[in-house]
Amino acid sequence: MKPFQTLIASVVMAAAALTSPLAAAHASLKSSNPAANAVLDAAPKEIALTFNEKVEPAFSSITLTGAGGSTPAGQAKATVDDANPAILRLALPPxxxxxxxxxxxxxxxxxxxxxxxxxxTVK
Ligand SMILES: [Cu+2]
Incomplete structure (x- = not known):
């Protein structure tokens, strides 16, 4: 590529990056079940996290840590909801x-x- 063409290509790419709505749209957590700081009478059967956009299963995870650093969900992997790919779920044991x-x-x-x-907290 000639220098002038290289310059034009750079400007076009920079403009595309600045105007892309994705540039500011990182996945962020909108809500969760259980909710943050919830105090529950009954243990939840799963954790469900709702994000502002579809999340990539390969790069998304949930870990649960209990008293003394225990990991009650073990090696269980979070899965993306089939119907709504913005929801990440982790099934829990009792x-x-x-x-x-x-x-x-x-x-x-x-x-x-x-x-x-x-x-x-589970009461
Ligand atoms: Cu981002």
Missing amino acids: LPAGAYTVGWAAAGRDGHRRKGEFTF
Whole structure:
């Protein structure tokens, strides 16, 4: 490519990056079940996280940590909901009473991996 063409290509690509709605649209957590800081009478059967956009299963995960660093869900992997790919789910075994931390990682279409965590308590 000649220098002038290279310059034009660079400008076009920079403009596309600036105007793309994806540039600002990282996957972010909209809501969760259990909700953050929830105190539950009954143990939840699953964790369901709803994101603002479709998440990529290969780059998205949920981990559950209980008292003393236990991991009650073991090696279970989170799955993306068939009907709504913005929802990530992790099935849970029966949980004893206690405090739990949910850690999540998720990547949307732009490939940026976001992470977060929240806690809930089973009475
Ligand atoms: Cu992003």
